Amino acid sequence: MQFSGRRRKILSNPQTELYGHCLQFYVQPPLENITLTEFETFAVERLKLLKTVENLGVSYVKTSEQYSKKLESEFSNLNFPYRAAADDKKVQNGPTEYEKRRKDHISHFILRLAYCQTEDLRRWFIQQEVDLFRYRFNDLLPKHKLEFLHRNNLQYDTISVEEKKALAEKLINSSYAVSGITVEDQDFYKVPFQDALDLVRTRKVYLKAGYVYIPHQDIVTIVLNDFRTRLSKALALTARSLPAVQSDERLQPLLNHLSHAYVGQDYSIQKSVGKISLEQIDSLSVKSYPLCMRQLHQALRENHHLRHGGRMQYGLFLKGIGLTLDQALQFWRSEFIRGKVDADKFDKAYAYSIRHMFGKEGKRTDYTPYSCMKVILSNPPSQGDHHGCPFRHSDPELLKQKLQSYKISPSGINQILELVKGMHYQLACQKYFELTHNIEDSAFSLNHPNQYFIESQKLLGGGREIKREMDAPQRAQENSATRGSTVARETSANPSQDLAEMTEDLDSFFQDA
Incomplete structure (x- = not known):
């Protein structure tokens, strides 16, 4: 992939630059101190977001209007900043919007720590983050998309007017939503085909000599490919740093738990106790x-x-x-003594662990x-x-x-x-x-x-x-x-x-x- 353009000048305030746009590639890790309560809250709320993305991504076509509407409906119930703020600089630079972007940034890096530990976890995390990024990028206004590309130095080379005219018929026939009128009014980007495999796979782009010609509205495909590549490399680097993080006794159990985390109702306290025979x-x-x-x-x-x-x-x-507890003891005892365990052995070897489950032994933890x-x-x-x-x-x-x-x-x-x-x-x-x-x-x-x-x-x-x-x-x-x-x-x-x-x-x- 070719790039052009100069890097933007770094502003005097690093945080202003970091949170200057509602969407980011998460290149720079957070450096500030946060409380454990904030750490836990941010992590679990982003995990809820990614679980929602996963569930809907299997039930609906990810590029369909139905999928987008369902995501918007589900996200409105979540306490998480998933979309752009109003087009008002005062709002964007205000404390509320700053906190939303800060939460988005920090929570992503917390889950990186939790989900970099195995190949399966990394694969799951990348897929959900890519799907979330796709939705958020497509939800941006055109000028915000352009601003994002400039901020991340993603100014792709466009083909010349002469080349566009020469290929006009093929571009119209191969590209979705491109007509004889619109082909003249929009840019086309020439990039290596491996950077736009989704478009090649679905035959929505013109392919010639190892390059694809992508209309401006489909630029999300190559942005996503860039995001996926960066995130995959970042997770591999994060995994190497895990030993230092795992030495912190406060964080190790939290991070280990997050990859197994359940974010739903508590089923340990049921009002149906004793109502099942x-x-x-x-x-x-x-x-x-x-x-x-x-x-x-x-x-x-x-x-x-x-x-x-x-x-x-x-x-x-x-x-x-x-x-x-009494029913559980009776249930397990009656079944075990039908096998090779007599009642006395059951009481000595197994009854304790059953009482332990109910918080009646040991540290009295109600599991x-x-x-x-x-x-x-x-x-x-x-x-x-x-x-x-x-x-x-x-x-x-x-x-x-x-x-x-x-x-x-x-x-x-x-x-x-x-x-x-x-x-x-x-x-x-x-x-x-x-x-x-x-x-x-x-x-x-x-x-x-x-x-x-x-x-x-x-x-x-x-x-x-x-x-x-x-x-x-x-x-x-x-x-x-x-x-x-x-x-x-x-x-x-x-x-x-x-x-x-x-x-x-x-x-x-x-x-x-």
């Missing part, structure tokens, strides 16, 4: 369990035992759907049910284990056989496997929900196994039972999360633990963020 569990496992929990329940019934990972994942889920992200990204199952996410950890052929045994239609199985192939595991589970409940659109974004259970019970029971079990404060809590309330108001009051248990507490800490 043990006799109902087999039936509920077929009707209302997500596949991960259905798999665990089936393995427990067949083997009369689960290893530690499975006991933790399934035990906390059962706690979240309403089992009391929270695992979110989808925690199930997907932590403690992968080994041979003989049954925990984890079937969409993430199962061989595709075995997953297909399992779905067939559950009477999922061939077309439905293909849809699920396509989502799995694209690493959209939560969306694959949501599709499983729709297929097993015979609905077209589940109308919610799935982030938690206990959310799956509650939504299933609402659907199967007409919402009556669940609504009766949820009190007004809990509904207010959900509404608050939807409006994007800050972490400072919503974090739980769990006591701090040692680093080995810190991640568990942080799940609770971020539940309502």
